[in-house]
Amino acid sequence: MDSWQVYSAGAKFALYIATLGAVGICFNALLFKQLVSTAVYRRCIILFAISGMFATLASFLLRGASLLGNWSGALDPEILGILWETPVGSVIIYRLVGFTLILAGMLNPSRGLWLAVFGGILVLCSFTQIGHVADRSSFLIQFVLLQHLAVASFWIGVLIPLSDLARDPKTSEQAGKLGHRFGQVAAWLIPSLLLAGVYLTWQLVGGFSGFASPYGLMLLAKLLFVVLLLGLGAANKFRFVPALMSRDPVSARHLSNIIVIEGATVLAVLAATALLTSAFSPLG
Amino acid sequence: MTRLIMSLLFFALGTVVFGHSKVNLTVPENEAILSAAPEIVELRFANKIRMIKIEMTHLEHPTVQLDLGDQKSFATEFEVPMIQMGGGEYVIQWRGLGIDGHVMNGEFMFVVE
Numbered sequence: 001m002d003s004w005q006v007y008s009a010g011a012k013f014a015l016y017i018a019t020l021g022a023v024g025i026c027f028n029a030l031l032f033k034q035l036v037s038t039a040v041y042r043r044c045i046i047l048f049a050i051s052g053m054f055a056t057l058a059s060f061l062l063r064g065a066s067l068l069g070n071w072s073g074a075l076d077p078e079i080l081g082i083l084w085e086t087p088v089g090s091v092i093i094y095r096l097v098g099f100t101l102i103l104a105g106m107l108n109p110s111r112g113l114w115l116a117v118f119g120g121i122l123v124l125c126s127f128t129q130i131g132h133v134a135d136r137s138s139f140l141i142q143f144v145l146l147q148h149l150a151v152a153s154f155w156i157g158v159l160i161p162l163s164d165l166a167r168d169p170k171t172s173e174q175a176g177k178l179g180h181r182f183g184q185v186a187a188w189l190i191p192s193l194l195l196a197g198v199y200l201t202w203q204l205v206g207g208f209s210g211f212a213s214p215y216g217l218m219l220l221a222k223l224l225f226v227v228l229l230l231g232l233g234a235a236n237k238f239r240f241v242p243a244l245m246s247r248d249p250v251s252a253r254h255l256s257n258i259i260v261i262e263g264a265t266v267l268a269v270l271a272a273t274a275l276l277t278s279a280f281s282p283l284g
Numbered sequence: 285m286t287r288l289i290m291s292l293l294f295f296a297l298g299t300v301v302f303g304h305s306k307v308n309l310t311v312p313e314n315e316a317i318l319s320a321a322p323e324i325v326e327l328r329f330a331n332k333i334r335m336i337k338i339e340m341t342h343l344e345h346p347t348v349q350l351d352l353g354d355q356k357s358f359a360t361e362f363e364v365p366m367i368q369m370g371g372g373e374y375v376i377q378w379r380g381l382g383i384d385g386h387v388m389n390g391e392f393m394f395v396v397e
Contacts (some may be wrong), residue, residue, distance in 0.1 A: 066387045069379050082334055086385035130385055
């Protein structure tokens, strides 16, 4: 692992948080209109989208530096021009256009939500165009990755509104409702997220022996955090959300505490993913 | 709306993509021991790459860049003239871009007796 790969992983980590945060809140606002209001989360979505644009640019400039093996590559027009000719260029266009559509949608949060969701899907699509999955040149694997990202963002996007609602005693009942309705959808979607993860893993590492490589071991680390996340999600679904629905006053605090741990675990999963996609290769 | 999104998705995902490229062969080969310094260094890849630079380090001498000349497009084979520095260990380092946008780099060494 050279230092360029570490910087590149850092930029990707920021890009993942910004993308999944912005897209995820939009998805939740679309599905749970009464509970997650775009008017309330407009600033949050805008902040994520602008961070996403900066992370996209940073990632591009870092690739230039990495290509030349020198910081000057980040601002070298010839080097950046060469990169632009490859899928790197089209991916940047997808991302910048996607984030711009999210921002445009947020100019009028109630009517523009569909536009923002469309922009978000465009940004998610960009991830299927470059990297280890894109290298497989298979429509199915790209589609599975898109589904994996969409469900992951939906899950991540519920955390902020849910924790906001749970923290305020006036809205803790709504937190129970949001948790319950999310849990109903998640019961279908999360298994598909995991199945997609298993399928992608299988395609990339090709069986159990693949786990012995550095890529495989990093993937196992990611998996460990995912299992922890599932445990926390299950605790919310089966224990704290039902308690909140039956108006148990302490459960709101428990729920918001669990969400903080869930948030930290999500960051660990995304950090592991950023390393997997920049510093390691499934080819060994 | 759903149909529109689906057709756009198909459009977006339809782009052709390419695989990683690994260095297949170098002349001289890695860890070769030669009786005389070669006149050229050659690198061959499985898939096309755009070579950005090839550098050579000989013993304690400062690293020098080898002249890629007009080899400025995606290709699978590259040849650069060597700079003769006599006997000892030579390390060749290269950086390039895979046609799929991956930054690639590598090195190999040989010894001239």
